[in-house]
Amino acid sequence: MAQSTDPSDPPPALHPTLEPSTRRMIAGDHSRLVASLPLPTPPSSSSSSSSKDRSRPSQHHFSTESKQFTGAALKKLATPSPDSVILPLGAGRPSPELFPWDCTSIKPSPSAEKNRFVLKDAVDYDLSSVLDYGYAEGSPQLLRFMREHVKIFHSPPYADWTTCLSSGSTSALEIALRIFCNRGDAVLTEHHTYPGFKEVAGLMGLAMHGVAMDTEGIRPDSLRTMLQNWDKKLHRTERPSVLYTIPSGQNPTGVTQTHKRKQEIYEVAEQFDLIIIEDDPYYFIQLETSTAATAPPSRDNVANGHIPTVSSSAETYFTKNLIPSYLSLDKSGRVVRLDSASKILAPGLRIGWVTANESVIDKFASYHEVCTAFPSGPSQLMVFNQLCENWGAHGFVNWLASLSMRYQKRRDILLQACQDHLPQDICTWDIPTRGMFVWIRVDLSSHPDLVSGTELTPLESSNIDGRIMTRAFENGVQVTNGSLFEAGTPFPSQNDQRAVFFRLTFAAATDKELVSGVQLFAKAVQDEFM
């Protein structure tokens, strides 16, 4: 199928290659493009004087790295509009009702009592200390908690591991790649992967190689074969030494790697001396919680930011059910584990934590010193207060268990809606056991445009999934099309060209919106096949 100029093609705003100037224009025009939650439209430049000349072109000044770079595709898709009534099954943005802060007064009040947190062996941790310059590794108070947390849940099997804070996992991922990769290097990842990884790898001039996946995630046989047969001449670069993987509730496929699968992959990493970047923001969002405790918490409590505690048996079940991380298998110290507060506390904090061997964490701290310096003091204090003062290690686990129950309930609603409304001769999916994504495979065998037996080119697939996404959007639901997640050249070729994919999320929508959203998406799929 040739590229058409049919008006039903996705509008340019939906293309990942959208120019920033266009994006700005669209945002200013109150386009219908939306995120899962409405945000206000950014103000335009305050230069109102039309009598002034424009600047001289800057393009010739841009570096090799920055010249072609226009930012993150997924974020462009999520350009919000305050006017939107679009159902948010697209962006994996948690609902604010699941942030564990109901209310915070952040104001300069001379009369209010000074809010001090005192830790044994530490100076006071109060507002004046967090407003001051801090440590590149993060505040000692919060670090102490995080290192204990990492020890409890991952107990890395080598001596010199350590943890530092990051200004969010996105920042940590960029730094990890700058630490380990040179321009032109190849990096390995799942065949479908997080677009933020694609963007930063693209920025840094890295060649992505997607490894085949199955229902347990990235395939060790494919990984080994790829590395064994690496042809330096053919690939124009050395054999890759970095594997980026999302082991739990993978973004976008929702797949979770089993313990055995991680062991097999780790073995390949040992054989070929790979660094494993374990990006694991969904690790604690377990969608197979104890049935004894799945009674949904009352809506009122949740809306107040107080998700009820779970029973101790449910908490034990939750803890026992955690799959060992790569970090916990890491006898050689080759894993760089990225944890994030974004999905389990709140993304606006820009707080994450990184665990690896000391020489790697030293590099992280050094990079911090010349980039963000250290994570926001007020954000660190909020996390410290909630985790250390309010919850404690035990309360944090209870929070994670109850949060997981909430997500499990939402997942079940979404899956039931898929069952009820999607055409099952065309659409298939697996049940995700972690995270916030359901990955829908749409079989194109019966697509009217396709001559039986022919293969689709990637461009044609991309046209079809873009068209379905646009139609869904016009119907009033935002979903994310699979093409956005494809990582470079997949290996081995997946032989699945007669299908397209969609990522649906149950993170952001209400129960009712989840059902309506699937109905609107189902209609878009059916219309494509008419």
Place this chain on the structure above:
Amino acid sequence: MAQSTDPSDPPPALHPTLEPSTRRMIAGDHSRLVASLPLPTPPSSSSSSSSKDRSRPSQHHFSTESKQFTGAALKKLATPSPDSVILPLGAGRPSPELFPWDCTSIKPSPSAEKNRFVLKDAVDYDLSSVLDYGYAEGSPQLLRFMREHVKIFHSPPYADWTTCLSSGSTSALEIALRIFCNRGDAVLTEHHTYPGFKEVAGLMGLAMHGVAMDTEGIRPDSLRTMLQNWDKKLHRTERPSVLYTIPSGQNPTGVTQTHKRKQEIYEVAEQFDLIIIEDDPYYFIQLETSTAATAPPSRDNVANGHIPTVSSSAETYFTKNLIPSYLSLDKSGRVVRLDSASKILAPGLRIGWVTANESVIDKFASYHEVCTAFPSGPSQLMVFNQLCENWGAHGFVNWLASLSMRYQKRRDILLQACQDHLPQDICTWDIPTRGMFVWIRVDLSSHPDLVSGTELTPLESSNIDGRIMTRAFENGVQVTNGSLFEAGTPFPSQNDQRAVFFRLTFAAATDKELVSGVQLFAKAVQDEFM
């Protein structure tokens, strides 16, 4: 003078090349190394099991960029100790009593009233919105204020300028260099410059070329000569196209560029098509405020975080006295202006703002999307609340004027102490009119080790200034030695090898500490000349 192993040599901890592992060890050992304010010692890794093996070496995995990189020299110098009684004339860290927040309760209290800020044409700006994902450019509410602020103070003379927030100026500087520079490029800066710039330029493999300075800052004749005579073969790279400059209260020299000087430099930039990175965190710290309003505000009020307002005549004087920025001269859109909240609000916020032409700001936003994503939501809300809700544009200026008065008073105390205690046949200095630094030149003509008429090698200078700094530290005061600030090859050679330099700051110490600190430093200088 040969390099000696005399025990009076600076301990390794004071060397900018200190290894992170050493730094960690020192921090753990409660070394006497201090910052201007005590912070708690970071916890060591929580791996306590000595039965585990160490990780396998990671060094062979490090990229060209990261391999030799160990972070920021100045931050290492500032490694703090809770046990310290060292007077803080070293690090330019503002006193917490000058942060405009006295008290903030950041705690999850279900009973407290929801704190909402409503802006016309904007959705509510409350905690749940700042805890959510935000814009790469910064929140629209705060941006609106910042763009107005930039318009009022700089009124850039071209049409398509705009402003975005940054996660602090350190981050903005790194991104600016990544936008404009390729590995191996040359960049221009003042002969003595901010070590953070040296570090990030070093990380990125840029060759720094220091331009000669006089009492008005970087010299246009030297800059022009350097560019005119640029020898690609000799310098092994193209003529530089980026100038990094700190125009107000320069770090470390305290020098402020006049309006005329900036015009001359801008003319050279036009001639040679330079990008000017204007790093201007001290722009609003004016140390020549109206004499009619210099009565120091009462200590009590200040300690409560409420610096008294200045009179309207003092405010007018303050505003009129501002020297036009490079941005305000920028008819071609070649200036990238970095503003920071760190010196005028609080460094722990990690908030800054960047102004440049739209194509450059688009690049910044794109970089944000793959690094910090956006500045901390709680930090943005705190700044928004103070600037927009509490102060307004007018109140902000009043704050800046009264803050300047406070710093002027401190500067005067430090200068008087220098006058009273430093040996004036050896030490000279100029009076800084902006910022927080006094730059002391120590003439070595009468130094006992020097044979009359000989020139010092940079290594010998560095030994002497390191020795004086160590002695001062042993006496109980932290100052920063000039060698730390030297930028690559200076041009033309400054012919000032018979002197060493020290940066003293009046940012952090109390009035009394300023006097004692200078006395202790004076003793260290005198002892070196015995």
